[in-house]
Amino acid sequence: MSRIGRKPVKIPSGVDVKIDGQTVVVKGPRGSIEKRFHPDMKVTAQGDVLVVERPSEEKPHKSLHGLTRSLLANMIRGVTEGFTKELEIQGTGYRAVKQGKDLVLTVGYSHQVEIKAGEGIEFEVPAPTRITVKGIDKEQVGQVAADIRRVRPPDPYKGKGIRYLGERVRQKAGKTGKA
Numbered sequence: 001m002s003r004i005g006r007k008p009v010k011i012p013s014g015v016d017v018k019i020d021g022q023t024v025v026v027k028g029p030r031g032s033i034e035k036r037f038h039p040d041m042k043v044t045a046q047g048d049v050l051v052v053e054r055p056s057e058e059k060p061h062k063s064l065h066g067l068t069r070s071l072l073a074n075m076i077r078g079v080t081e082g083f084t085k086e087l088e089i090q091g092t093g094y095r096a097v098k099q100g101k102d103l104v105l106t107v108g109y110s111h112q113v114e115i116k117a118g119e120g121i122e123f124e125v126p127a128p129t130r131i132t133v134k135g136i137d138k139e140q141v142g143q144v145a146a147d148i149r150r151v152r153p154p155d156p157y158k159g160k161g162i163r164y165l166g167e168r169v170r171q172k173a174g175k176t177g178k179a
Contacts, residue, residue: 005065008049009073012080017050019043024072028079031120031136035075041068050076078136085145087131091160094152095128103131107152107162115148130165 011017015028024043025034037043041064042053050072054065077083089096089107097104101117103125117123121144124132131148135141145164154161154169163169 003066005052005054005062005069007069008046008051009069009076011045011048011050011076015076015079017045017076019045024075026072026075026079028076030079030082033075033078033137035071037068037071038064040064043068043072074138078138082134082136083138083141085133085141086165087133087145087148087162088165089129089131089162090154091152091158094160094162096125096131097128098123098125103148105148105151105162108160109152113151115144115151118144131162 015026018025018027022039022041022043023034023036025032040055040061042055044051044053052065052069052072054061074083089105091108094107095105097106099114101123103115103117103123105113105115107113115123118140120135120137120140122134124134126132133141133145133148135144149162149164152161154163154167156169156172157174159169159171
């Protein structure tokens with residue numbers, strides 16, 4: 001992890017970074033993100049790069065060093081490009097519909113499941129069986145996608161349910177009758 005931590009994070013033009021003690025605020029064209037980092041890690045801006053320094057060579061500090069650098073890089077990437085997660089729905093009659101900002105899923109329950117779009121999260125439904133979750137915070141986008149998948153995880157016998165785009169679900173053999 002320490003090799004990752006040693007790499008400086010380049011700040012692109014149009015992105016403003018403010019460091020206030022352990023809190024880092026990154027503002028860019030897509031919005032702003034604020035995160036608080038571990039008190040042992042020292043984040044400094046040197047020109048157009050961010051540098052993360054650790055106090056010692058102990059294993060926890062090495063791990064935190066790489067983690068802090070990765071989180072900073074994700075914050076900068078989020079406010080410039082953003083993050084997306086795509087999900088697909090498989091099953092007869094299963095579909096998704098966008099209502100306003102929220103998402104309504106019909107996935108075989110007696111009722112429709114409504115998922116609210118949180119702050120900084122945006123849903124797109126390019127097809128009734130495709131969902132795209134977009135946002136500037138990688139952690140938040142991944143969590144919302146996981147929550148959507150948790151509504152109806154893929155069934156190991158028939159393969160019906162909500163899965164990430166390209167996810168392979170191992171099919172189990174069903175019960176066989178006596179010969």
